[in-house]
Amino acid sequence: MTKTIVIDGLGLIGGSIALAIRQQWPEHKIIGVDINHQSLTYAKERGIIDNGFTQLQSYAEKADIILLAAPVSIIMEHMEQLAQMQLKPEIIITDVGSTKRQIMTKASVFVDRGIHFIGGHPMAGSHKTTITASRADLFQSAYYFLISDTLNDQRAQKAADELQALLSGLNVKWQLVSALQHDQIVAQISHLPHIIASGLVNMAQNEFSGSTLSLKLAAGGFRSITRIASSDPDMWTDILLSNRQTLIDKIDTFGDLLEHVKEALHASDRPAIRNYFQRAKITRDSINAQASSHAPNFYDLFVNIPDRVGSVAEVTRVLADAKINLINIHILEIREEINGVLQLSFSNQNDLADATCALKQHGLSVIRGE
Ligand SMILES: NC(=O)c1ccc[n+]([C@@H]2O[C@H](COP(=O)([O-])OP(=O)(O)OC[C@H]3O[C@@H](n4cnc5c(N)ncnc54)[C@H](O)[C@@H]3O)[C@@H](O)[C@H]2O)c1
Numbered sequence: 397m398t399k400t401i402v403i404d405g406l407g408l409i410g411g412s413i414a415l416a417i418r419q420q421w422p423e424h425k426i427i428g429v430d431i432n433h434q435s436l437t438y439a440k441e442r443g444i445i446d447n448g449f450t451q452l453q454s455y456a457e458k459a460d461i462i463l464l465a466a467p468v469s470i471i472m473e474h475m476e477q478l479a480q481m482q483l484k485p486e487i488i489i490t491d492v493g494s495t496k497r498q499i500m501t502k503a504s505v506f507v508d509r510g511i512h513f514i515g516g517h518p519m520a521g522s523h524k525t526t527i528t529a530s531r532a533d534l535f536q537s538a539y540y541f542l543i544s545d546t547l548n549d550q551r552a553q554k555a556a557d558e559l560q561a562l563l564s565g566l567n568v569k570w571q572l573v574s575a576l577q578h579d580q581i582v583a584q585i586s587h588l589p590h591i592i593a594s595g596l597v598n599m600a601q602n603e604f605s606g607s608t609l610s611l612k613l614a615a616g617g618f619r620s621i622t623r624i625a626s627s628d629p630d631m632w633t634d635i636l637l638s639n640r641q642t643l644i645d646k647i648d649t650f651g652d653l654l655e656h657v658k659e660a661l662h663a664s665d666r667p668a669i670r671n672y673f674q675r676a677k678i679t680r681d682s683i684n685a686q687a688s689s690h691a692p693n694f695y696d697l698f699v700n701i702p703d704r705v706g707s708v709a710e711v712t713r714v715l716a717d718a719k720i721n722l723i724n725i726h727i728l729e730i731r732e733e734i735n736g737v738l739q740l741s742f743s744n745q746n747d748l749a750d751a752t753c754a755l756k757q758h759g760l761s762v763i764r765g766e
């Protein structure tokens with residue numbers, strides 16, 4: 397059945413979701429809402445949306461599904477507005493905001509009226525903003541949180557199934573959590589890292605001020621840990637202010653950790669310093685392997701690929717030249733300006749060992765194999 401989908405906030409995330417829905421369900425009508433006229437024109441000219449408006453009121457009452465994809469503070473303002481409108485009785489309202497507790501508290505305005513609200517948050521993105529950075533494959537293999545707080549009866553579960561079916565072209569891994577769990581998890585793995593990345597950049601900038609030397613000297617280490625400091629300041633102000641207490645606690649814990657390193661340095665405590673790096677290395681090395689438990693019956697290897705055109709083709713060409721039969725290939729992660737990871741599956745141990753050897757000889761970094 398043809399559906400009318402309103403996407404409110406047609407930026408990186410709203411635009412990427414619109415693209416993925418458009419690709420999979422060309423029959424659905426997609427309406428974009430954004431205060432930025434240029435984004436609406438861009439999306440309309442490229443057929444990403446059927447029509448665009450600057451006000452949510454213009455189309456909300458005709459919507460079967462509304463996806464709120466503006467910054468968190470605007471999502472909450474628009475939830476208030478929607479609660480005052482005459483919406484279709486079976487409408488599904490969802491959001492993609494990076495924090496969930498405040499939004500799920502606000503969702504009572506819908507739950508009281510029997511309207512489905514499903515909190516969501518795709519765990520992929522970029523430091524780049526606006527629809528011009530959007531991509532249909534932005535969320536490929538990423539986790540997508542669904543918030544359990546409002547999924548407490550069969551009717552709500554059916555709405556969640558419908559939403560997941562609509563978004564199945566995103567190719568995400570769904571993860572059900574409560575709003576409280578969500579905000580604690582993302583404080584650790586997303587929000588605190590953004591605070592630290594920006595802190596490093598600000599500190600380095602202070603250090604270099606008045607010097608002829610500059611941050612241009614920074615190599616891969618500084619650049620990779622601070623990429624996310626280029627993210628949108630308004631979006632991140634909203635995120636921090638809607639997860640305040642958890643972040644205050646996380647900053648305290650991180651301060652304790654730095655204090656521990658400082659003490660080890662004061663004491664020239666070599667084992668303590670080494671242990672600090674060793675524990676982190678073991679955990680960090682295991683992330684890609686954990687993320688990739690597809691096809692356990694096959695002989696798999698994982699290979700780092702640079703973010704440049706043709707890097708996947710280069711891997712398959714090396715294998716074809718070596719006459720090695722590849723039975724499956726899966727892109728686990730490939731984000732702009734970060735290396736991606738390919739999962740390659742072979743049918744036997746010999747092929748796996750030969751492929752590992754051929755790829756290494758070609759200068760590619762094989763994470764696991766043999
Ligand atoms: N960027 C990420 O990595 C990421 C990942 C997951 C979730 N999120 C969340 O997704 C949401 C959108 O983030 P984004 O990265 O797409 O940002 P973005 O800046 O690319 O897009 C936000 C869009 O909202 C529009 N907007 C602002 N005020 C509006 C209003 N009053 N009415 C209608 N539109 C309005 C902006 O013009 C812009 O086009 C945020 O809530 C963010 O927390 C971001």
Ligand SMILES: O=C(O)C(=O)C[C@]1(C(=O)O)C=C[C@@H](O)C=C1
Binds near residue numbers: 494519585586
């Ligand atoms: O890749 C990036 O640039 C991101 O910051 C993406 C990122 C993250 O912290 O991982 C940012 C905010 C979101 O809510 C989810 C994902």
